[in-house]
Amino acid sequence: xLNNKIKRTTSLAAAFFILTALCGCAGGEKAAETAKSxxxxxxxxxxxxxxxxxxxxFRRTDSRPEFTPQQTEMMNKxxxxxxxxxxxxxxxxxFDEGYENGYTSLILDTLKEKSVPAAFFVTGPYVKGEPxxxxxxxxxxxxxxxxxxxxxxxxxxxxxxxxxDEVNELDRLVYGVCKQRCKYLRPPKGEYSERTxxxxxxxxxxxxxxxxxxxxWKNDVSAAEAEKNVLSNLHNGCVLLLHAVSKGNADALxxxxxxARAQGYEFKSLDEY
Numbered sequence: 001x002l003n004n005k006i007k008r009t010t011s012l013a014a015a016f017f018i019l020t021a022l023c024g025c026a027g028g029e030k031a032a033e034t035a036k037s038x039x040x041x042x043x044x045x046x047x048x049x050x051x052x053x054x055x056x057x058f059r060r061t062d063s064r065p066e067f068t069p070q071q072t073e074m075m076n077k078x079x080x081x082x083x084x085x086x087x088x089x090x091x092x093x094x095f096d097e098g099y100e101n102g103y104t105s106l107i108l109d110t111l112k113e114k115s116v117p118a119a120f121f122v123t124g125p126y127v128k129g130e131p132x133x134x135x136x137x138x139x140x141x142x143x144x145x146x147x148x149x150x151x152x153x154x155x156x157x158x159x160x161x162x163x164x165d166e167v168n169e170l171d172r173l174v175y176g177v178c179k180q181r182c183k184y185l186r187p188p189k190g191e192y193s194e195r196t197x198x199x200x201x202x203x204x205x206x207x208x209x210x211x212x213x214x215x216x217w218k219n220d221v222s223a224a225e226a227e228k229n230v231l232s233n234l235h236n237g238c239v240l241l242l243h244a245v246s247k248g249n250a251d252a253l254x255x256x257x258x259x260a261r262a263q264g265y266e267f268k269s270l271d272e273y
Contacts, residue, residue, distance in 0.1 A: 039202060043160050049195040053155045056082075056190030056209050063233045065211045075209070078197040081184070081273055083211035084237030091234065091265045092273060093118040094210065095244045096186065097126050098151060101219065103250035104133050108140060110253045117269040118142050119208070120244070121186040124149035127173040138178035143270055146170050146182035146205060154187050154196040163199050184208045184270055208270065210241035217243040223251035230256050234265060 039045050054074075058065045065083065067075075075082050084090050097104065097120050104120075111118055120137050122144060127134055137144055148154075148166040157163050171182040185205035187196065197207055214229040215221075221229070226248035230240065242249045257267065 037203075038160055038164055038199070045202075046160055046195050046198055049193075049198055051155055051193045051195040053153075054192050056187075056192070058211075060233070064235045074194060074197065078194075078201045078207065080197065080207040080209060081239060081270065082209040083235075083239055084268075084273055086236050089236050089264045089266060090238075090268045090272075091260055092239045092268055092270055093242070094145070094186070094208065094240060094270070095120045095242050096147060096217075097122045097130075097244050098147070099123075099126060099245065100130050100133065101245035101247075103247055104130075104244050105136075106250045107244055107253060108133075108136055108142075110250075110257070111142070112140055114254065114257045116257055116267045119145045119184060119270050121145035121147040121184070121208075122170075122174070123147045123151050124170055124173055127170070127177060131177045134174065134177045138180045143184060144174050144178065144180050144182060145184040145186055145208065145270075146174075147186050148188055149173070151188040153189055153191040154200075155191060155193040157196075160199050163196060164203060167200060167203060167205060206270075208239070210239045211235065212238050213241040216246040216249055219246050219248075221246055221248035223248050223255075226252040227255050227259075231259055231263075234260060234263065238265075 058067050058071070060066065067082070074080075084092065093116060095107065095118060120142060122134065134144060146167050147170070149170045150166065152166065154163060154166075157166065167182075167185060174180060174182055183206060185200055186208050190209060192207065200207055212230070212233050212235070216226065216229075226246065230242075230252070244250070260267070
């Protein structure tokens with residue numbers, strides 16, 4: 001859903017990115033040195049693990065998601081984030097950023113006004129094309145998450161080394177712009193396998209899924225629809241995924257925050273998960 005649109009990069013943004021990279025080239029080298037490596041066994045270590053394609057999804061009873069025992073076992077085995085404690089009225093706000101559609105500044109304005117932390121999962125073209133937004137996210141205290149360089153379905157990536165390149169190159173790009181390291185990884189399209197979870201977990205990333213999302217990436221949802229889709233499905237420990245390309249999401253965000261808080265929810269950072 002993102003691959004056809006993430007190629008837009010302006011010359012001004014490219015120049016800004018090059019300047020930032022040149023000024024921080026020592027930092028980029030340091031990032032490469034400190035990035036976690038794969039175990040020396042390489043692909044042999046993961047050959048016994050299933051690479052059966054899994055697409056993240058779940059049933060819902062009322063507003064509460066229901067996960068299968070197999071999902072829960074897999075998520076816990078590889079230290080994934082997907083839903084917080086059922087006993088706590090916490091809400092974790094996350095955005096996927098494959099390309100910029102003109103609404104991220106508005107989203108950041110709202111988050112700043114409301115003092116709400118968020119995580120933004122970005123791709124390689126986004127980092128290269130929008131360095132000023134990346135720097136603003138970091139400066140205002142938000143988490144910048146890893147959505148890979150090229151947004152591939154990770155089970156389709158042939159080798160552990162290629163997965164390593166997808167995620168660690170994105171980490172290097174982010175570090176080169178804002179000196180923030182990526183700790184959290186959102187598998188593109190929510191597609192994964194036991195093999196990909198094992199590889200990325202060994203690389204030190206926390207795979208981050210969600211317990212609430214809706215079809216918002218087509219950018220045809222009104223603010224009223226966005227508000228209803230989110231507020232009617234909130235639940236304790238909610239990990240909320242929104243796409244920043246949606247005008248409806250951007251326009252509804254302030255009301256979503258205010259009304260969620262009125263229901264007793266507290267917005268927390270993924271670092272507090």
